[in-house]
Amino acid sequence: MAEVTLNNICKSFGSQVALADVSMTVPDGSFVVLLGPTGAGKTTTLRLVSGLDKPDSGTILIDGVDAVAQSPAQRNVAMVFQQYSLYPHLSVRENLAFPLKSPILRTSAEEIVRKVGEVAETLQISHKLDNKATELSGGEMQRVSIGRALVRNPRIYLMDEPLSSLDAKLRSDLRIELKRIQASLGATILYVTHDQIEAMTMATQVGVLDHGKLVQFGTPREIYEDPVSIYAASRLGSPKINILPADFFPGAPGGAVSIGLRPEHIRLGEGQEVQTVRVEHLGDQTRLHLKINDLNLITLTESHTQIQPGERLKIAPQFPLYFGSNGERIKS
Amino acid sequence: MSGYSVTEPSKRQKWIAGLLVITYALVTLMPLLWVIATGFKSPEDSIAYPPKVVFQPSLEGYVNLFTTQTRITPDMEATLTPPKTWYEQIVRDKGMVIAGASRYGQRFLNSVIIGFGSTFFSVFLGTLAAYAFSRFKVPIKDDLLFFILSTRMMPPVAVAIPIFLMYRQLGLSDTHLGMILLYTAVNLSLSVWLLKGFIDEIPLEYEEAALIDGYTRFQAFYKVVLPQAATGIASTAIFCLIFAWNEYAFAVLLTSGTAQTAPPFIPTIIGVGGQDWPAVAAGATIFLLPVMIFTIMLRKHLLRGITFGAVRK
Numbered sequence: 001m002a003e004v005t006l007n008n009i010c011k012s013f014g015s016q017v018a019l020a021d022v023s024m025t026v027p028d029g030s031f032v033v034l035l036g037p038t039g040a041g042k043t044t045t046l047r048l049v050s051g052l053d054k055p056d057s058g059t060i061l062i063d064g065v066d067a068v069a070q071s072p073a074q075r076n077v078a079m080v081f082q083q084y085s086l087y088p089h090l091s092v093r094e095n096l097a098f099p100l101k102s103p104i105l106r107t108s109a110e111e112i113v114r115k116v117g118e119v120a121e122t123l124q125i126s127h128k129l130d131n132k133a134t135e136l137s138g139g140e141m142q143r144v145s146i147g148r149a150l151v152r153n154p155r156i157y158l159m160d161e162p163l164s165s166l167d168a169k170l171r172s173d174l175r176i177e178l179k180r181i182q183a184s185l186g187a188t189i190l191y192v193t194h195d196q197i198e199a200m201t202m203a204t205q206v207g208v209l210d211h212g213k214l215v216q217f218g219t220p221r222e223i224y225e226d227p228v229s230i231y232a233a234s235r236l237g238s239p240k241i242n243i244l245p246a247d248f249f250p251g252a253p254g255g256a257v258s259i260g261l262r263p264e265h266i267r268l269g270e271g272q273e274v275q276t277v278r279v280e281h282l283g284d285q286t287r288l289h290l291k292i293n294d295l296n297l298i299t300l301t302e303s304h305t306q307i308q309p310g311e312r313l314k315i316a317p318q319f320p321l322y323f324g325s326n327g328e329r330i331k332s
Numbered sequence: 333m334s335g336y337s338v339t340e341p342s343k344r345q346k347w348i349a350g351l352l353v354i355t356y357a358l359v360t361l362m363p364l365l366w367v368i369a370t371g372f373k374s375p376e377d378s379i380a381y382p383p384k385v386v387f388q389p390s391l392e393g394y395v396n397l398f399t400t401q402t403r404i405t406p407d408m409e410a411t412l413t414p415p416k417t418w419y420e421q422i423v424r425d426k427g428m429v430i431a432g433a434s435r436y437g438q439r440f441l442n443s444v445i446i447g448f449g450s451t452f453f454s455v456f457l458g459t460l461a462a463y464a465f466s467r468f469k470v471p472i473k474d475d476l477l478f479f480i481l482s483t484r485m486m487p488p489v490a491v492a493i494p495i496f497l498m499y500r501q502l503g504l505s506d507t508h509l510g511m512i513l514l515y516t517a518v519n520l521s522l523s524v525w526l527l528k529g530f531i532d533e534i535p536l537e538y539e540e541a542a543l544i545d546g547y548t549r550f551q552a553f554y555k556v557v558l559p560q561a562a563t564g565i566a567s568t569a570i571f572c573l574i575f576a577w578n579e580y581a582f583a584v585l586l587t588s589g590t591a592q593t594a595p596p597f598i599p600t601i602i603g604v605g606g607q608d609w610p611a612v613a614a615g616a617t618i619f620l621l622p623v624m625i626f627t628i629m630l631r632k633h634l635l636r637g638i639t640f641g642a643v644r645k
Contacts, residue, residue: 052540072543079544085537089559102546148545 001188002063002155003028004049009058011044011212018044019055020212026156026205029186031179033199033220035235036209042192043082045209046158049190051075062155073104078149082160084141086133086148093129096120096147105152119147122177124170138165146174150181157189163198175201196236200224208232225319230260230327239263239287241321242297248272249317256330260321263287266299271316276309290315364620370613378609392426393610395419397436397601397618401428436615439597444622445508446593447577450515454572455565457516458523459531463553465524466531467539477525484521488581496585508591511583515576522575523568530564531557566633570626577623594619 004026011019019041026032034042047053049060051072060067067075078099086095096116100107107115120126123143128136133144146162162178163171179202182189193199199206200220208216208223208231216223216232227233233241242261246252249259249272274297278289286305290297290313299315301307322330341349370378372389401423404412412429415421423430465473495514496505504510534557542552558565584596598615601608 050544052543071548072540073546073548076546077544079541081537081541083535083537085535085541087538087541087556089556098542099545103548103551104546148541 001028001186003061004156004188004190005059005061005064006045006049007059007061009045009048009055009060011041011048011053011055017212019048022058022209022212022214024207024214024217026188026190028188029182030204031182031189031191031202032205032207033191033193033203034207034209035193035196035199037194039211040209041212042209043160044212046079046160046190046192049075049156050077050079050158073102076104076155077158078152078154078156079158080146080149080160080162082164084145086136086141086144088132088134090133091129092120092125092131092133092136092144095133095144096129096151099148099152115151119150122150122181123147123174139167139170142166143170143174153185155188157187157191159189159191161193162191163193163195178202196238200236206236208235227260227321228329230258230323233260233321237262239298242266242299243323244295244297246322248295249320251320253322253330255324256322257325258323258327259317260323261297261317262319263297263299265318265320266297267316267318268299268301268313269316270314273312273314276307276311276313279305279307279309288313367613367616371610371617373610373613375606375608375610378613379607390422390610391419392422393608393614395422396608396611397614398434399423400431400434401426402431403428436594436597436601439592439594440618442508442587442591443577443593443595443619446511446515446591447573447622449508449512450519450576451569451573453512453516454519454523454576455527455569458520458527458568459558459561459565461520461524462527462531463557465528467536477528480521480524482521483518488518492581492585495582499586506587506589506591511587511591511593514582514586515579518579519572519575523572526568526571527561527564530561530568534560563633566630570630573626574623 006022006024009019009022010017022041022045024032034045036042044053048055049062051067051070051074054068062075062077087098090098093116096119097112099105100112100115116129117126120129123146125140125143125147128140128144133141136144142162142165146159149157149159163174166174175198178189181187182202191198191202203220205217206220206223207214210231216228218226220236223232224236227236230241230243242263244259244261246256246259252259272292274290274292276288277291277296280287280289281303284303286301286303286307288299288301288305288307290299297315307313324330369387371393372391373384373387374390374392377384377387377390378393399419404427406427409424409427415424420430464470465477470476499505499510502510504513538556538560539549539552542556543549547555578595579593580595583593587593587596594615598612598619601611601615
C-alpha cells in the first residue's frame with residue numbers, strides 16, 4: 001500500500017477542461033472518496049492515477065516516486081471500472097484469475113485457486129464462477145469487476161462507482177465489506193461516487209470536485225459541518241441542506257446572501273412562521289415539508305409527532321451556515 | 333392475412349416461405365449442380381441435346397482429369413495384360429492406356445499453397461494494421477486508409493503490365509512467393525478495412541482493464557482483443573481465400589508452369605483430345621471443395637460477419 005500525491009494536475013480533452021490545477025494527497029491506508037456530479041473530473045482523476053491517461057501538466061507521486069512516465073502495470077494499481085469491463089470471452093473464474101496470471105504477478109496455480117475462491121465467497125458469486133462473464137446480471141458483473149481488483153494486493157485500489165448497480169441490501173453489505181477490507185489490509189482506496197451515504201460511511205477523507213477543481217478536501221464530518229461553499233454543503237446530507245435568503249432570519253453577517261440550514265438544524269417552536277405542506281413518517285424519524293411564500297424547506301422531527309399537514313409552525317435556525325454572493329462560505 | 337403480424341406465422345405461411353427459399357436456392361445453385369452433374373456424365377451425354385437430366389453416371393471425367401492417356405492399336409491391346417483397376421478399365425474401354433498422372437494435382441496443390449498462404453499473410457498483416465488504425469493516433473490516418481482502399485479500385489488489367497515487367501525483373505514470375513505476395517497485397521485493402529470495422533466495435537475498456545491488470549499493450553492485444561476479433565478474422569479470412577482462390581487474370585499472366593494455379597489450368601484441359609467437358613467439370617467440382625469446406629467450417633462466424641453492423645449485441 002502506498003501514499004499517492006497529486007501536484008497541480010491539469011488535464012483537458014480538446015477544449016474541455018477536465019481537471020484544473022488539482023492537488024491532493026491520498027494518505028497511506030486511507031479511504032478517499034471523490035464527490036461531485038457528472039463531469040466534475042472524478043473519473044479523470046482515477047484514470048490519471050491509474051496511468052490510462054497522462055496529465056497535461058503536474059506530477060503524480062506514488063510512494064514518493066514520480067509515476068507519470070510509468071505504465072499502468074508498473075504502477076501496480078487495481079481499478080474497478082464503472083462499465084465493469086469484464087472480459088466477455090472468459091468465464092467468471094478466468095476473469096478473476098486474469099490479473100493474477102499477469103507477467104508482473106505470475107501467481108502459482110494453487111494460490112490463484114485459493115484467492116479466487118476467497119474473493120468469490122466474499123462477493124457472493126461462488127455459484128457463478130463457471131458462467132461466462134456475459135451471462136451475468138448487472139449486479140453480478142459489478143461484483144466480479146470488484147473481485148478482479150480485490151484478488152490483487154496493489155499499491156492503491158481505484159474504484160469508479162463500484163456499487164452503483166447493486167440492490168440496496170447488497171450495496172450495504174458491500175459497503176461494510178469494503179470498509180472491512182480496507183481496515184484489515186490497510187489498503188489505500190480512491191473511490192468515486194455520487195452516493196453521499198457511501199461517502200459518509202466509508203470515507204476517511206472526502207474530496208469535493210466542481211468543474212475540475214478540488215473545492216474541499218477533508219473528513220466527511222468536516223465537509224458536512226464546515227463546508228466551504230453551498231456547492232460543497234449540498235454534496236453531503238439527505239435530505240439536502242436548505243438554502244434560504246439571508247434576511248429570512250435575523251443575525252446574518254455582512255455580505256451574506258443566503259443561509260444554509262441542515263434539516264436537523266431547524267428548531268421548532270419559535271421564530272418565523274411557516275406552513276406544513278406534507279408529513280412523511282419514515283419510522284425512525286418524520287420529515288416535515290414546510291413552505292413560506294415561495295420557499296420550500298425540509299426538517300426532521302421525532303417519529304411520533306402529532307403535526308398535521310396544513311398546521312402552522314414557528315421555526316428558528318440552530319447552526320446556520322452563511323454564504324456570500326458566489327456561494328462561498330462567510331464565517332460569522 | 334392482412335398487414336404485419338406479430339404472432340407466430342401459421343403452418344401455411346411457413347410452408348410457403350420454405351418453398352420460396354428452396355426455389356430460390358435451386359435457381360442460384362443451378363449452375364453449380366450443372367457442373368457437378370456434368371462431371372459424372374460420359375462425354376457423349378455431356379453434349380447431348382436436349383440435355384440429359386437422368387443419365388448413366390460415369391467416372392470417366394475424373395479419370396481423364398487426373399491422367400494423361402495414349403491411344404493404342406487393337407494389335408497392341410492384345411499384347412497387354414487385362415486392366416487391374418477400375419480406372420484402367422475405363423480408359424481401356426475407350427481403346428487407350430494411361431501414360432501417367434496429369435498436372436491437375438500439382439496445379440491444385442499450387443492453388444492451395446498460394447490461396448491459403450496469401451490468406452494467412454493478408455489476415456495476419458491486416459489484423460495488425462487494423463488494430464493500429466483503430467487504436468492509435470496515426471498521422472494522416474484517413475488519407476492512408478483511403479490510399480489502402482484505392483489499390484482495390486482499379487481492375488487488375490490496369491496494373492497487369494507493370495507488375496508483369498516488375499516480376500520478370502525481380503525473378504518473381506511463376507513463383508509461389510510472387511503469387512502469395514501479389515494476392516496478399518491485393519487482399520490487404522479488404523482485410524484492413526473489414527478488420528478495422530470489427531476492432532472498432534470492441535470497446536477500448538477491455539484493453540484498459542488488461543493494462544491495469546498488469547499486462548503490456550501487446551499482451552492486451554493478444555489476450556483480450558484477438559479472441560474477441562475471432563469472428564471478424566474468420567470472415568475476413570473467408571473473403572480473402574475466395575478472392576485468392578478464384579483469381580484468374582493475374583494467374584494467367586504471371587504463371588505458366590511451376591506456380592500455375594488451377595483456374596488458368598482447368599480451361600487448358602479442353603484442348604487435350606477434343607472437348608472433354610466432363611473432365612473440365614470434374615476439375616471445377618474438385619476445385620470448389622476447399623473453399624466450400626473452409627466456408628462451412630467458419631460458417632457460424634461468416635453469418636455474423638455478413639450481418640455485422642446490423643445487429644447490436
